[in-house]
Amino acid sequence: MAGILGLLALMALAVLSLFVGVIDMAPTDLLHDPEALRLILISRGPRTVAVIITGAVLAVTGTIMQQILRNRFVEPMTTGTGQGAAIGILLATVLIPSSPLLVRMGFASGTALLASIGFLAIVRRLPPTQPLLIPLVGLVYGGLLGAGTTFVAYQYDLLQYIDVWMTGEFSGVLKGRYELLWIAAGVGALTYLVADQFAIVGMGRTVSINLGLNYSQVVLIGLLAISIVTALTVVTVGMIPFVGLVVPNIVSRRFGDNLRATLPMVAIMGAGLVLFSDILGRVLRYPFEIPVGTVFGVIGAIVFLWLLYARPRHAR
Incomplete structure (x- = not known):
């Protein structure tokens, strides 16, 4: 029932997203104004699809990372994966300036x-009795990678260019400029096929091996999925923090840790929250836009504090 309600809410937000923007447009305009239909097909439709895919796959990969690291307070954009993707984009720009996307x-x-x-190599050396060290080390690790990226970009006069990749926003999404995100959607969907194995990995290496699971292979698959999704997201729309952190925690507190049952809810909630943040960014300073990374960063920080202090609640 919760999944159906979430899907209906997501559909309502998607319809609303099609008619929110600088150009005033009502649904009835589609019946008699060819330019309104053209705007939907070229700009607002692709933008809405891109937001939904981005939110869903970031939430799913956040869940996978939390299972691999056995820690609820980590996600790709705050533990160096997103910053690593930005380094790759910078290297491609410096070494092969005319390289395609x-x-x-x-x-x-x-x-x-x-x-x-x-x-992963760093956190394995941390004491398991202090789980909050992992997200703190992740923030430091990501900060160091981000600082290195900024330094190199400064040397090559690419600071403004790299800022585009470090701030997630969808204002530049048009038809023909977001299609790579469908690959990320495919990768996110494929992770559902091995959801049970990721759940076992979350029990630890020893338990996984005793249950007959190829632990190293599943971890590698998870890291590949996280890396591909993160890279595609950063390349297309930039970095959006906290999505993979807050959404899996909210879902697990309400519905438990059965990934086979909860991953669809994680994807729906991630898509819905990012879409809501994108719509909010369009109307708060209308006719200007606030990047969705900034809006969700504020929302995510508030929810993160709530997660730290609220008592867990699991469904019975």
């Missing part, structure tokens, strides 16, 4: 994977 995505995926593996 697909090549930059390849660079970003590779460096995001290396950043994820580096963070």
Whole structure:
């Protein structure tokens, strides 16, 4: 029932997104104004689809990362994976200035994977009795990678260019400029096929091996999925923090940790919250826009504090 209500709410937000913007337009305009239909097909339709895909896949990959690291307070954009993707984009820009978007995505995926593996190697040395050290180390690790990216960008006079990748926003999404996100959607959908294995990985290496699971292989699959999704998101719309942190926690507190049952809810809630933030960013300073990364950053910070202090509540 909750999934159906969430899907209906997401559909309502999607329809609202089509008619919110600088150009005033009502649904009835589609019946007699060809330009209104053209605006939907070229700009607002692709933008809405891009927002939904981005929110859904970031929430799903956040869930996977939390299972791999066995920590509820981590997600790709705050533990160095997003910053690693930005490094790949910068390297592609410096080394191959005329490279197409697909090549930059390849660079970003590779460096995001290396950043994820580096963070995983670091946290394995941390004491398991202090789980809050992991997100703190992740913030420091991501900050160092981001500082290195900024330094190199400054040397090559690319600061303004790299800022585009570090701030998530959808105002530049048009038909022909968001289609790579369908790959991210496919990767996110494929993770559902191995959701049970990620749930077992969340029990720890020893338990996973005793249950007959190829622990290293599943972790590698998870890291590859996280890296590809993060890279595609950063390349297309930039970094949007907290999505993969707050959404999985909210869902797990209400519906438990059965990934096979909760991953669809995670995707729906992630898409809905990012879409709501995008609409809010369009109307708060109308006719100007606030980047969705900024809006969701504020919302995510508030929810994160609530997660720290609220008592868990699981469905019975």
